[in-house]
Amino acid sequence: MGCTPTTGTPGPQGDTGPPGTKGDTGLRGPAGKSVPAEQLKQLEEILAREAGEIIVGTESYSFGLAQRITGFCFLTNHGRFFKLENKNTQILGETIMEKGKIADRNDFTYLVRSAYGDDVKQYFLAVTQSGLIYASEDLETWNQQGNIQQLVVKGQEMETVELVGGF
Numbered sequence: 001m002g003c004t005p006t007t008g009t010p011g012p013q014g015d016t017g018p019p020g021t022k023g024d025t026g027l028r029g030p031a032g033k034s035v036p037a038e039q040l041k042q043l044e045e046i047l048a049r050e051a052g053e054i055i056v057g058t059e060s061y062s063f064g065l066a067q068r069i070t071g072f073c074f075l076t077n078h079g080r081f082f083k084l085e086n087k088n089t090q091i092l093g094e095t096i097m098e099k100g101k102i103a104d105r106n107d108f109t110y111l112v113r114s115a116y117g118d119d120v121k122q123y124f125l126a127v128t129q130s131g132l133i134y135a136s137e138d139l140e141t142w143n144q145q146g147n148i149q150q151l152v153v154k155g156q157e158m159e160t161v162e163l164v165g166g167f
Helices: 037-048
Strands: 055-063 069-076 080-085 096-101 108-113 124-128 132-136 143-154 157-165
Touching: 037 080, 037 096, 055 124, 069 108
Parallel strands: 055 108
Antiparallel strands: 055 069, 069 080, 080 096, 108 124, 124 132, 132 143, 143 157
């Protein structure tokens, strides 16, 4: 027989042992930063494909409560819309994605979010140089909301502002 081991049938599974002691809390990481330069460069490369297209607006967004979704959105003067969705409320996203085009125009000038707060419904507005206003509640569906027909500024006084459409 010698020293050769023999293998028999395994025995029954043993009981689960008690949980171990909790380890020490790790070191706090460095403070977060805004959108990293590498991601902005990625967005600029996408925009370089269309001559004369520039970013005219950037806003942060937040949807939901229990499963909060946060991120940043970007608007170009050509109406193209991009999103950088965060991985969670603590970790910045990694990929900027084109989400579509608000309208077939090249005179967008501004992007704004109307409210921030858990109890306030937020709206996003995109404005064109010619006075058209587009609105969205969800950053997916955009509708022309109004048209600023006439805005005359003389010195420091505003004479006439006419809104067509409505909120």
